[in-house]
Structures are given as C-alpha cells and as structure tokens.
Amino acid sequence: MGHRRSFGQIIRLPSKRYRARYTGPDQALHNAPTTFETREDAEAWLTDERRRVSTGAWASPAARLEELRRSEAARLARVFEDYAQAWLDGRHDIRPSTRDSYSASLSRHLVPWFGRTPVDEITTEDVRAWHASYGTRTPTARAHAYAVLTAVMARAVDDELIARTPCRVKSGGRTQVKREPEVLTLAELLALAEAMPPQHRALTLMSGLCGLRFGEVVALRRRDVDLERGVITVTRTAVRANGEKASGPPKSAAGRRTVAMPRAVGDALETHLGHYPAAHPDALLFPGRDGSLLAHSSLYGLPAREERRGGRVYRKEPFGFMRAREAIGRPGLHWHDLRRTAATLGAQAGATVREMQSRLGHSTPQMALYYQSATAERDQRIADRLQAQIEMAQRSSSG
C-alpha cells in the first residue's frame, strides 16, 4: 500500500519496515540503501534527498555509497602503520644503522600504540597520552621514538593529510640523562692497556692517546698507519646495521683526518704487528676472530657474573675491557671515555681548541671546548695545590 507524496514514496513492507524511494533527476528509480524502522525516518531520508536534488548536489544513493566505501578504504590505507612504513621505505637519505633504529622505534614503540589509527586522526592528546604512558621508563627510547613520530607526522603535513603536526611535546625528542664522563690519567691509561688482552693493547693505547672512535680503530687497515712518519690516516668508520658489519666513509667530512701518534703508540703497534701480522696493505689491523671487523662485544668482553648450577653459585670472571677496567679500579669506565682521555691529555700537552678539534675529527669546536673546561678544572686543582704550599711556607716562616 503506497503513500503518495509530492516527492518519492514510502511503502510498508511485509516485514513491517518502511522502504523509501524516488525518481531522481536521471528519471531512474532510486531506493534508499536500507529500509527504515519508522515512517518518520523514511520521510527524513526523502527530505534529505530532495534537498540534494534542489541544491544541485545530487548523486545517486548507490554512487554515494560507493564513494563512501572508497574513501573509507583510502582512510584505512593511511593507518599509521602503513603510512610510517611507506615513509621509511621512501627514505634514501639515511644510513643503514639509522634505518634500523627507526624501524625498531616504529615496531617497538609506535605501531603498538598508533598502528591502526589513520594518520589524520592522531591527535595531540593521543601523542601526549602515549608520551606520558612511559612515566620514567626508558627515557632515551621514548625520545627516539618521539623523534621518529615527529618525522612521520611532518611528512603527513607535507602530504597535506593534516594541517599541523600533533607532536607538541616540548623537547620530546631530547634525552636529558647525561652521564659524567670519566677521564683517565696517563698512568691509568697505561695500566688499562696492560690489563687488556694482548691483541687489544695497541688498540687501547691508540684510543686513549690519539682519540680515535671505536668505529674508526676497528676499521683501520695496515696501510692506514705509517710507522716511519708516526701517523694514522682515518678514512673509514665501521658501522653495524641489522646484524651486518661494514665499513664506510666517516660520519662527517671532518672525520677524514691524519693523526700523529706518540712514539709509545708506534712502538705498541710494532709489537702488535710482530704477533699479529697484517701482511696485505688492506688487511685489518685489529680483526675479529674470523678476520672480519672486530665486534664491539668482543672488545668489551663480559662483566663479572654469577651462575647457578645444581644449587651452587659460581663466580665467573669478567674478561676483555670489562676485566681491564675493573683491574685498574675504574669499573664504570666506558670505552668512549678513552676519547675524552685523549682530548684531555692533548689539551694538557698544550693543544689549542682548534688543534684538538682537528685531531679528534670534530666538525665544530663545541666538543673540543667541552674538553678545555675539563682541563680548567684540573688547572684549578693545580692552583689549589700551589696555594696549599704557599700557606705551608708562610706557617713555617712565621712559626
């Protein structure tokens, strides 16, 4: 039983639900995409359709439904997980180790939280909530992940998916934990080298006196050292990325440099080559067991640890660098501190900031200045000691 109206018609179906339909501007009959529970709902739909026709914004309900499906599909294609992956895949300007690190940030920290959310629906509140969810846990990892999130969202802004980035956590990408570096005295450095496994003694001395980075020393080849002239040429740095070890050009152009060695380093190298010859000019100076690039963990060794077997506790001795640093009473020493040691010893030997900058391969004087300040502290201590001596002299002359 039809119900005549000026626009369209509403029919009560045997199911007791209502169907609305009308003849569109295209002279075809269009059904509502669903049936309605009440006559009022059906009328509301017809009214809406009629307005579309009169404003000229009309398209057939079927076409509109199709369009809706398409845009929904497009929306889902822009879920964070897929969008971020596409972003990473499109980055050809980063080093493999960086790609690895970004990938890890995504899979461990960002995708679990934002993965299924369309990029343009991630709000500032979402980001803040994610950031806050860490509390005091893994601040560095969080800052890292935040930086990656920021980069992905910046891309979304470029793509005009969103108007502005939802990443508004102030300094969210920064890590503030900063450890006080340890600086060895010359005597401690010599003791450390002595306590290292023999194949790493020259390497240790070279790190502590010439300031080469870990990645730079392990990438050294026979032809990079000139024992006659007493210089090392740094042209490569070892990198690790998804389990692969490789060596490539250094981080910055300033990293390419020639560093003079104190004779002690040259002597240690000569001894080293006597025991571990590197015949070919391209042979690695400090290779790993299988002749490939030395792994960082091989140099570090293992810390002292306890092991339980059959109810008994055994103390396992540390080895490698972990043993050596304990042996000289510096259990908290980091390998990288040797670089600072080299910088400080260099400054004490009279190097200027500029000279230290080029010796260490820094592109800015910032770091070298930092070492200068460490030296200023030592200088203060010298002044203090002088003062103590003056006072002692005064006491003895007056008493």
Add this chain to the structure above:
DNA sequence: CTCGCTGGATGTGTCGGTGT
C-alpha cells in the same frame, strides 16, 4: 654574526645466548 637550542642522525654499552 654569534651563540645556544633543538631536531634528527648515528654511534656506543649491556647482556643473554651460542658455538668452539
């Protein structure tokens, strides 16, 4: 123009597992 800040990139440190 200098300087300090910060985003982003890249390197180092730790540790359980595994092969020799």
Add this chain to the structure above:
DNA sequence: ACACCGACACATCCAGCGAG
C-alpha cells in the same frame, strides 16, 4: 673458558635555525 652474535637500550654528535 673464551670469543663472538644479536637484540635492544642508551649516549653522543651534527647542522640548521632563531633570538639577541
């Protein structure tokens, strides 16, 4: 017992930019 791997956590460094 040692030497190294692999995964993950963490620290450092560089460059660009805006304030003064």
